[in-house]
Amino acid sequence: MNKEKITMLTCYDALTAKIAQDAGIDYLLVGDSGGTNVLGYKSVNEVKLDDMLFLTKSVKRANTKCKIITDIPYEIVYEKPNETIFAAQKLIENGADMVKIELENGSVELLKKLTSANICVCSHIGYTPQTPNLKVSVQGKDVERAKELVKFAKISQEFGAKMIVLELIPANLAKYISDILDIPTIGIGAGQFCDGQVQVWCDISGFSDKIYRHSKLFANAKEQLLSAFREYASQVKNGNFPTDANSSFVCDEVLKNCF
Numbered sequence: 001m002n003k004e005k006i007t008m009l010t011c012y013d014a015l016t017a018k019i020a021q022d023a024g025i026d027y028l029l030v031g032d033s034g035g036t037n038v039l040g041y042k043s044v045n046e047v048k049l050d051d052m053l054f055l056t057k058s059v060k061r062a063n064t065k066c067k068i069i070t071d072i073p074y075e076i077v078y079e080k081p082n083e084t085i086f087a088a089q090k091l092i093e094n095g096a097d098m099v100k101i102e103l104e105n106g107s108v109e110l111l112k113k114l115t116s117a118n119i120c121v122c123s124h125i126g127y128t129p130q131t132p133n134l135k136v137s138v139q140g141k142d143v144e145r146a147k148e149l150v151k152f153a154k155i156s157q158e159f160g161a162k163m164i165v166l167e168l169i170p171a172n173l174a175k176y177i178s179d180i181l182d183i184p185t186i187g188i189g190a191g192q193f194c195d196g197q198v199q200v201w202c203d204i205s206g207f208s209d210k211i212y213r214h215s216k217l218f219a220n221a222k223e224q225l226l227s228a229f230r231e232y233a234s235q236v237k238n239g240n241f242p243t244d245a246n247s248s249f250v251c252d253e254v255l256k257n258c259f
Helices: 014-023 049-061 074-079 081-093 108-116 143-158 171-180 221-237 252-256
Strands: 006-010 027-030 067-071 098-102 121-126 163-167 185-188 196-199
Touching: 014 027, 014 049, 027 049, 027 196, 049 067, 049 081, 074 081, 081 098, 081 108, 098 108, 108 121, 108 143, 121 143, 143 163, 143 171, 163 171, 171 185
Parallel strands: 006 027, 006 196, 027 067, 067 098, 098 121, 121 163, 163 185, 185 196
Antiparallel strands: none
């Protein structure tokens, strides 16, 4: 019998955390994509540890059921690697159940340090958004790169990762990796054979600029919200909102004695 697939969504605030929980999502990923999606940064690599702590605490306040995974940001991995344990511990103290680290680019030693400190880690291979100047593209399409991804997947499990995200990897390669690992694989643009899927909530609900190949528009919530905001603005400008039904009044006696 096939195991039930794991569901995961990015989440950056209390409002969406509550909705995701009510929808029955298993894991909430407080991704550094929150930097570009909600904090206004031009790149995920501008995100600081303080940003990730703020987002994680916001998600935790509204959530009692979903497990929370938080990205260790570029600032730590690339600029302050000696602070990785400290950063991970702070994230866990503030609501994360697990931290995520992009395994490639020399960060295998960071994985070892984290798991040796009994910190739960989710590994991330394939397309790794924190990698400077890396073009968004499917990874593992040639033999050399495919072998490299398999190697990193095995290393992830060997050195204690509890889960692994496979991003923009051919579906059949992702299936092979999923089959040889005991830890769950979570795909994004990696096909249907992974143990679970993660999506950026903005992508599946109409808030992103386009519909990506690896995603799907499940509802156009942006258009509904835009319609609500426009109607609100129109009714305020035209004097149609608020009405008596939206207001309260004092009796004439109280009003008369106010002056």
